[in-house]
Amino acid sequence: MYLRKKRHMAREVIVLRYGHRVIRDERVTSHCCLVARALGAQKIIIVGERDKVVKKGMEKVTRKWGGKFKIEFTNSWTNSLHRLKKKGFIVVHLTMYGLPISALSKTLENSKKIVLVIGSKKVERRMFEKSDYNVSVTSQPHSEIAALAIVLDRVFSGKELGKVFRNAKIRVIPSNGKKLVKKLQ
Amino acid sequence: MYLRKKRHMAREVIVLRYGHRVIRDERVTSHCCLVARALGAQKIIIVGERDKVVKKGMEKVTRKWGGKFKIEFTNSWTNSLHRLKKKGFIVVHLTMYGLPISALSKTLENSKKIVLVIGSKKVERRMFEKSDYNVSVTSQPHSEIAALAIVLDRVFSGKELGKVFRNAKIRVIPSNGKKLVKKLQ
Numbered sequence: 001m002y003l004r005k006k007r008h009m010a011r012e013v014i015v016l017r018y019g020h021r022v023i024r025d026e027r028v029t030s031h032c033c034l035v036a037r038a039l040g041a042q043k044i045i046i047v048g049e050r051d052k053v054v055k056k057g058m059e060k061v062t063r064k065w066g067g068k069f070k071i072e073f074t075n076s077w078t079n080s081l082h083r084l085k086k087k088g089f090i091v092v093h094l095t096m097y098g099l100p101i102s103a104l105s106k107t108l109e110n111s112k113k114i115v116l117v118i119g120s121k122k123v124e125r126r127m128f129e130k131s132d133y134n135v136s137v138t139s140q141p142h143s144e145i146a147a148l149a150i151v152l153d154r155v156f157s158g159k160e161l162g163k164v165f166r167n168a169k170i171r172v173i174p175s176n177g178k179k180l181v182k183k184l185q
Numbered sequence: 186m187y188l189r190k191k192r193h194m195a196r197e198v199i200v201l202r203y204g205h206r207v208i209r210d211e212r213v214t215s216h217c218c219l220v221a222r223a224l225g226a227q228k229i230i231i232v233g234e235r236d237k238v239v240k241k242g243m244e245k246v247t248r249k250w251g252g253k254f255k256i257e258f259t260n261s262w263t264n265s266l267h268r269l270k271k272k273g274f275i276v277v278h279l280t281m282y283g284l285p286i287s288a289l290s291k292t293l294e295n296s297k298k299i300v301l302v303i304g305s306k307k308v309e310r311r312m313f314e315k316s317d318y319n320v321s322v323t324s325q326p327h328s329e330i331a332a333l334a335i336v337l338d339r340v341f342s343g344k345e346l347g348k349v350f351r352n353a354k355i356r357v358i359p360s361n362g363k364k365l366v367k368k369l370q
Contacts, residue, residue: 027213031328038325065325097357097364102346128362138346139357140223140250143216149331150338150346161287161323161335172282172324177313179282 012113013041013155014084015148018077018127019120020048031145032118033058037069039152040160041116044070047077066168081115081130089113091131094147095123098134101151107133108155116151118144197298198226198340199269200333203262203312204305205233216330217303218243222254224337225345226301229255232262251353266300266315274298276316279332280308283319286336292318293340301336303329 015036020029029046033054036044046054050073062069074080081091090111092104101108108114117131128134137147152160173180200221205214214231218239221229231239235258247254259265266276275296277289286293293299302316313319322332337345358365 028216031213031330034325034327035331038323038327039331061326097360097366099359099361100346102343128364134361136357136359138223138348139359140219140350141246142219142223143330143334145216145328145330146220146224146334149328149334153335153338158287161285163323165325172321174284174321174324175282176284176319179313181282 010112012089013152014089014115015041015044016077016080016115016117017044017046017048017120017144018117018123020046020051020054022049022051022053025120026051026053028120028145029054030057032148033069033071034061035145035149035152037062037067039149040156040163041152042068042070043072045072045074045080047074047080049073064169066165068166078126078130084113084115087113089115090133091115091117092133092135092151093117093123093127093131094137094144094151095119095128095134096136096139096141097128098136100139101135101137101154104133104135105154108151109157114155116148116155118148120144195297197274198337199274199300200226200229201262201265201300201302202229202231202233202305202329203302203308205231205236205239207234207236207238210305211236211238213305213330214239215242217333218254218256219246220330220334220337222247222252224334225341225348226337227253227255228257230257230259230265232259232265234258249354251350253351263311263315269298269300272298274300275318276300276302277318277320277336278302278308278312278316279322279329279336280304280313280319281321281324281326282313283321285324286320286322286339289318289320290339293336294342299340301333301340303333305329
C-alpha cells in the first residue's frame, strides 16, 4: 500500500485538451475533466475559451469527492507544451492516426512526467510535430474521452481504479444492489 | 490469428444506453455509439427518443470504416433486457455505486453474451435490481463513455484495440507524424 501511494505521488500526469468552445463543448469537456481526475491525472489544461461553468463544476466535484485536481485555461498550447517539456514532461498526443498505444506501453508505465494531449476540433499539423509520440487507441473514429480513459489505465496499470482521494466529504460504499454513500465530514 | 478471430466471432456484446434526449444528448450518445463499435461491441440499443441524426451518423461511420455495427432504439428497456436475458445474456450495469470491476474480470472475460448498461440521466432503482451485476469503474463521478471503454477493454483483454473491420472503404495507416489514410474501395 505504501509503495503504491509512493508511486502515484512520484508521477505527474497532465491532460491538455486542445480546443474548447463555451456552451457547445461544455458537456464533452466536462467528461474529459472528470475522467482525468477520476483516473489519476493531477491537472487538465484546456486550450480555448475560459469556461466558468466547466471550471466551477469541476472545482465543486473536487471539493466534494476529494483530491487536488486542478483545472486551467490557456490561449497558447505551444507555450504550455514548451514550458512542460522544459520541466521534463514527455508529450503524448492521442490521435486515431498515431502508432498503436501497445507500442508505447513500457514508456507510459515508466515515465514520471507525461502530458496527454486530446483533441476536440481538428488538430493542427503542428501538434503532430511538437509531440514526442502520436499514438492511437484503435485507428477507428471514436471518442477522446474513451481514448483518454484507456491511456490513463495503461499509464497506471489499472491501479488508478482503486485510487483513494484525500479530504473527500463523501464516499461511495461499493454494493451490488443499492446506492450507498457515506458522509465523511 | 485464427483463434483470435474465432473468439471475437463467438462472443456477443451489446451496449444498452439508458436515456437519450434528441439534441441535448446527441454528442454524448454519439460518443457512446462510436466507442461501442470501435472497441468491439456488435450493437447499441438506445432507450429514449428515436434520433435520426445519431442513427444516420453512426450508419455512415460503419459504411465508411467497416464492420457490422447495429444501432437500435427502444421505449422499454425492461422488455429489451428481458428478451436478451432469455437468449442467455448476462446484464452488467455500469454505475459508480457498484462493486469494483476488478471483482468481475473473470466473468467478463469468460461470458459469451454480455449486455453492458450505461446511464445518462439518473437510473431507476429497478435497473439495479434487474441487472445481474452492478459494477463500478472507480467509485468517483466521471463519464459513462470512459466507463464503457474500460469495461470493453476488460471484456476483450485489450485485443479489441487491434480489431480489423471488414468491408471498410478507408483505413488509417498508423504513423508517428502524419495523417495517413488508405482508400480500399
